[in-house]
Amino acid sequence: MFYGYLPMILSGLKVTLSVAFASLVVASALGLVGAVAKVYGSGLARGAATAYTTVVRALPDLLVMLVVFYGGQIMLNRFGERVGWGYVDVDPFLAGTSTLGFIFGAYLTETFRGAILSVPAGQIEAAFSCGLRRRQVLRFILVPQMMRHAIPGLTNNWLVMLKATALVSIIGLDDMVHRADLASAATREPFTFYALIGLIYLSVTTISVVIFQLVERRFSRGVKTLGAT
Template sequence: MIDVTTFLEFFGLDAASLQGYGPLLLHGVWITAKLSALSLLVSMALGLLGATARLSPLRLFNLPATLYTTLIRGIPDLVLMLLIFYSLQGWLSHLTEAMDWPYMEIDPFVAGVVTLGFIYGAYFTETFRGAILSIPHGQTEAATAYGLGAWQRFRCVVFPQMMRFALPSLGNNWLVLLKATALVSIIGLADLVKVAQDAGKSTFNMMYFLVLAALLYLLITSASNYVLRCLERRFNLGVRESAR
């Protein structure tokens, strides 16, 4: 766990001014990181399914995937967040009423993961589609000629090359997704932004806690950039040598 005092001293800030909100801020960081990671998994899963559907010659799959990416990318994230959250809650309320079940309220964390995953799945769909189209067609033909099945072709031929082409866009989408987690504060989840706002209102020092939240986000994005660079080196292994 990050030591709050050490972190603040590194940036020249005073730990005493936290006024007891240090543990809550760290918990907000943990919620934000967990929300981002789970939303990323949902987005990538939807992105792979969406890209497969977009590349399908069948309109039964291609048309819904095209509508999905067009609508989601054309509506602001904040509007989608509110629309999906309150729509899900409304449908659940109608269902419980119709089935004579006790009232159930959607957990804000689950709602945040589902909503962010659904929104950014549209962006990942286009990222994966473009990456797959960048793979030379002869690669899959050669894999088929060697007798590889559909799953073997994807795992051994398509996926490694797809990731190499997709990583720059994936990294950008991940950073945008990470910052978009701040939107979940509007549905009541105690993420980093929500905790910083509550602390600022209670201490009448809003600027201090917002700057601190910004620094914490910067710390997370910096660590993410390092991981992304490592992944790029991993998936580009041997490419430069062969290009020479």
Template sequence: MFHGYLPMILSGLKVTLSVASTSLAIACVFGLIGALAKVYGNRTARSLANTYTTVVRALPDLLVMLVVFYGGQILLNKLSSSYGWGYVDINPFAAGTLTIGFIFGAYLTETFRGAILSVPSGQLEAGVAYGLSRVQVTRLILLPQMVRHAIPGLTNNWLVMLKATALVSIIGLDDMVHRAGLASAATREPFTFYALIGLIYLCVTTVSILFFTAVERHYTKGIRRVGDA
């Protein structure tokens, strides 16, 4: 049915999942920095964070991907030639993950900001009163409780990010979508192979939902018991 291309496409799934997981880690870093800047930063930090979230969320993901990959490569090579270095070729995996992480970092900034504001400020003040430093208050009190409030938004962003990984095929990364395109071109059966990767995305999405539901249940277990009481 798949003319022997199924193992090749499933191998491309590993690339897709690697792009998605790496992008999520990068997005969490950008999102956490942006959220902390919006909530606790000075006027300059808040302005930079607001500009970041406003501009990035207003632009199409594909446009940002192309600008970073092609525009970034042109900029790097101009700098390289000015210093007498050789030609610089941007790795598609690095460009793809950094771009997707940068884009979804803007969305996670708002997710994390809302989660931070959901933590009672009295608990943070109590931590300072007990002699904890700002870093300790953030690490021991703020972040553990913030995670619980951020899980629903994080889940939604992960699901959208997972679908956005299909964009990396545009810049030449050999992911599942790219391999499905090669298979469909060779067999002239595009519907078969694109339906296949659609089914694979659906399976991965379903597993992801089950996983994040279990994580949310774990973090809200004690809260629910108190509410039931």
């Protein structure tokens, strides 16, 4: 079936999922930092976070990836020439994950910002008045409550980012799409392999939706119980 290329493509799925998960970690970290900067930061921090989200969300993902991969490699090697390094070849996996994380960090900044603003300000003020430090407030009060509001937006961004992983094939990463390209070129059956890729993406996104729904129910369990009483 599939001319014997199915194991190769499924092996490429591991690369695709690795890129997606690594990108989610980067995006979540940037999004949380950006959201905190927008809500609680100084004027300079708010301005930087606003510029970041505005510029990144206005540019096509493909353009940003090409600029980071090729432009970043040029800048890195020019810097390397000055400090005496040899030629540096940017790893496609690192370039792909950092670029996707950078892009979707801008979207998650707005997701997390809205979630933070959904937490009653009185609870934050009460926590500080009880002597809790900023880190404790974030860990025990703000983050647990904001996650309940952030999960729907986080789900949508994860699904879009999962599909956007197909872009990493253009920078030479041997992912599922790249392997499907090789298989379709060898067999001259592009529809067969691209349809297979579509079914795999559909399966992964469906499983992701189910998992995020379970997570959302977990975070909303106490709220529902409170509402019922």
